[in-house]
Amino acid sequence: MPSSFLALTSFKDKYSTSPSSFQVSSGREVMENSVSLQESSLAPSNGTLGNSSLSPSIVTDHMCASALPHVQHSHNPAFISQSSRDLASLLPLDASFSQSTASLIHTQGNKDVSWSLDRLQMFLDLPENTPAPNQLVESSTSVLASEDHNKKTNWQEWADDLINVVDPDWSKILDNTNVLNPRVELPKPSGDISKQQPQFHQNQLVPHGEFSSHAYPSSTAPPTKPRMRWTPELHEAFLEAVNQLGGSERATPKGILKLMNVEGLTIYHVKSHLQKYRTARYMPETSEGTSEKRITSIEEMKSIDLKTSIGITEALRLQVEVQKQLHEQLEIQRNLQLRIEEQGRYLQMMFEKQKKVEDEKGGAPSSASDDLLAPLPGSKHPPCNNGKSDSEALEQDHSRTGIGPGNAGTNEDKSSSGVSTKQKMPETESTVHDESGFSVSKRARTEK
Amino acid sequence: MLFHILITFFSNKTHFSFNLPLKKKKKLKFGKRLKQQIEETFPTWRDQFLCYKELKKLIKLISSALPMAAEPTKYGKAKAEFVYMLNNEINKFNVFFMEQEEDFIIGHKELQQRIKTVMDKWSSNGSRTEYNDEMAEIRNDIVDFHGEMVLLENYSNINFTGLAKILKKYDKRTGGLLRLPFIQKVLKQPFFTTDLVSKLVKECENIIDEVLFPIEEDKEETKEQKGAIMVATEPVKGIFRNTVVALLTMEEIRRVSSTKDHFSLPPLNLPHSHLIHSFQLNSPIPIL
16 A cells, blocks of 8 residues: 655765765665665555555665765775774774665664664764664564565666656756645656656755755755645646546546646656545545544444543544644744744844954944944844843744734733833844854743 | 542542642653653654654764864764754655645545535435434544644644754754754745645634534533543544643643743743643543
8 A cells, every 4th residue: 555655866866966975876776775675575564544654764764874884885985085094994894884784674763863873973983883783784684685686676777767867947946935836846757666656846855955055065965755745736636637537446547647737747646646545535434544543433432431421522522622722832833933943044144244244344343233233123122131031022022923813812921921022133242253053042031 | 420420530530640740840851752742643653753862862972072173074074964864854754744744635625525425415305313423423534634634733843843952952062053054944844834734724623613513612620521531531542632742742842941042932821721731630641
């Protein structure tokens, strides 16, 4: 049931274009091994839709984990030339690991992270933690043996993929504003891999594009799984096509794809979506169709005497109430977070501007900073040593601006008390010289 | 009669099952809270959360081994590795989130379809009981569906919070300036752009309010008992329990902290918070 994904083509692109990256072409083979092993090993997973998401994440983490040692192996000359004598001592270790990492199979992201931790430990020449990797190797060699035959065919297909890959249209990708538009941006022709689906994701590539052009020296792009993001509109088009073709059982992916006629949509997207759709339809007891989630089914509730004492409807009502509350609070919190970050960014901009002015004038006259601070929107707040009112003002601002529809009740306490003026620049004076950013002042805050 | 016995049973339990009065409880660290949330969540979701602990370890490693000024190239590489790990995490969130989102889009449509079908079939001419039965099933499903979507929103948020905290830690311990630019990217990620799910949730609420339930206010006390019963009798890791956990966790995380700055969220102001707290009193498995 779970459809497995490949991160390969864009992932490879990323790595081939970043010369100083950890991950390099020689690392690809290892990753391909990992991926193919992953896919075969994922076959027996539960028939739950939730699980299908495990495969990409496993692959991702996995590729991360296994890529590094291999790369270090190939990058050795560079390391030595940088006179990292410490690293030179690690070379023999790397050589042996490069073979064994190919067989690594993790089932939890956490293990991969600690695996990377181990790698970094060695890199930093800290006390090595060799037992761990070896253990992992041993546990998975058996799987490796059985999956070996898959490797070669997959490589071939992936190589074919590489040839066919269309260059991502970066301008399109970087414009990732509209949620409602079909997020089908990257055409990704795939080979004859039936189980594997090249997925692309518009938004995913944006930050990576931006990351690699950023200050970071090495490639910051993880193995990307280009994934398509479905929207209700797209789904409606899908449904129309399906109905025209005689229903979910009779419609074929190819036919649906043709009828939908959406640019960039591939048959693999349609296939996986159709699969999900069929599952959702024919398990009408729950909309998801996953056994774990059929928890508060009526049958179970009926079987519990206690519950009938409060009535099913009332139980449901209570559940809805709690859920509604959580949703509301999450909305508020999210808005707050957005505002906070926005302010942070604004402050940073100001900080940089001010610094620029200072640099230009060659030693900061205070008038320069005043000039910058003066024309800011919002009323001026008297500079206070007590940071409390600043944070309160900021956050009350946040509370108010963060109020969306339906939040009226919950934030009244916050808005009514405390400072009412808008405060945009609470801390610039004190934090300007702090290299580590803005989180300097600790403030006391009265409990409400 | 049975009900009376239950009430006294529960209220007696109140006295003894509480270890600490809530008000004096110390604020636990985010890592612990996250861990709790992960333990409580659906089994299939467990691997999808932020590897907060590991990232913290990584920061410790980097900060202890590489003061930034001393060995800039090594630091640069360590930083890149850290960023790489973060990106991996983000990728994980994105993939999982979009997968769930797709399911929700499909499920939402299906629920609407089911309601329409049932209404067309039975409301005009059909037998009342069959209508009620089918509606009851739909009602149950839609409430759970709503709950799952909200829990996905919670998933998104808690992971974002974790990322923000980790980045803050990184900057603090290594003297780096990673947080601000990085978080800007995170804000745009699919897993954090939850507008669609939010919209679906609201639509669900509308359906629930208008079509499925007559609105009736329960007294607080009866709500308490009902909630307690629900938590106590619900199969483990149910949606209701998860939701309560999420609310309580959020409240805890946002309690006044020692490292407050203007990136910190203010304390949570939960309506009926005592009600929600009461739900955990009689749970066989302590929630928090």
